[in-house]
Amino acid sequence: MFECKWYKVYDIIERILHHIGENSYRETFDSFQSELNEYFIENGIGWKVANGIIEMRGTESFESIVKSAQATEQIAGHITASKELHQAISDLSRRPHPDPTGAIQHAMASLECVAREITGDRKANLGDIMKRYGAMVPTPLDQAIIKAWGFASENGRHLREGREPSFNEAELIVGLCASLGSYLIKATKA
Numbered sequence: 001m002f003e004c005k006w007y008k009v010y011d012i013i014e015r016i017l018h019h020i021g022e023n024s025y026r027e028t029f030d031s032f033q034s035e036l037n038e039y040f041i042e043n044g045i046g047w048k049v050a051n052g053i054i055e056m057r058g059t060e061s062f063e064s065i066v067k068s069a070q071a072t073e074q075i076a077g078h079i080t081a082s083k084e085l086h087q088a089i090s091d092l093s094r095r096p097h098p099d100p101t102g103a104i105q106h107a108m109a110s111l112e113c114v115a116r117e118i119t120g121d122r123k124a125n126l127g128d129i130m131k132r133y134g135a136m137v138p139t140p141l142d143q144a145i146i147k148a149w150g151f152a153s154e155n156g157r158h159l160r161e162g163r164e165p166s167f168n169e170a171e172l173i174v175g176l177c178a179s180l181g182s183y184l185i186k187a188t189k190a
Helices: 006-022 026-042 060-075 079-092 100-119 126-136 142-157 167-189
Strands: 047-050 053-056
Touching: 006 026, 006 047, 006 053, 026 047, 053 079, 060 079, 060 167, 079 100, 079 167, 100 126, 100 142, 100 167, 126 142, 126 167, 142 167
Parallel strands: none
Antiparallel strands: 047 053
16 A cells, blocks of 8 residues: 655645646636535635735734735735744645744844834844834734733743743744734724
C-alpha cells in the first residue's frame, strides 16, 4: 500500500488549483475551491482554500477579524501592514508544522506599521510609539498593546532557549494585532 504524508496531498491540491487558475478556467477554479472548502468544513478539517492556497481555518470570529482588518488596512493604504498580517496567517498555515514565532513577529510588524503611519513616527518601534502616543488608544486598552508588545518581545522576537510560543498563543496575538490595527485606522479616520 502506498503512503502519502497529509501535507503532500495539500501540496498536490494547490498545484492543481494553480494549473486550473493559470489556464483561465475561472469557473472550474471557483467551483473546485468551493467544493474543497465545503468538504473541509463538513469533515471538521481545520484548513480552507483561499485564492488557491490551503491555509489554516480559525474560528468564525478569528476569520472575520483578520479578513476585516486586512480589508481596512488595504483601503487605508497600509499595504505593508496588510502583507505582514497575511504573512502571519501563512506562518500559522505552514505545513507540516506551523511557525508560531513567525506568526507573532509578522502580526506585531503589521500593528507596528499601522502605528508608525498613524503617528508619523516612522522610525520608532511600537513600544516607543505607545510611550509617546499612548493616548491614541483609550485607557486601559493601551495596556493591551503594551502587554502584547512585551509578550511578542519575549516569545516572538527575542526568544529564550526552550521557550517557543504555542499555536494558540500565536493565534491570539494575530487576532489581537488585527483588531488593534483595524481600530487604530478607523479611530484616526473618525
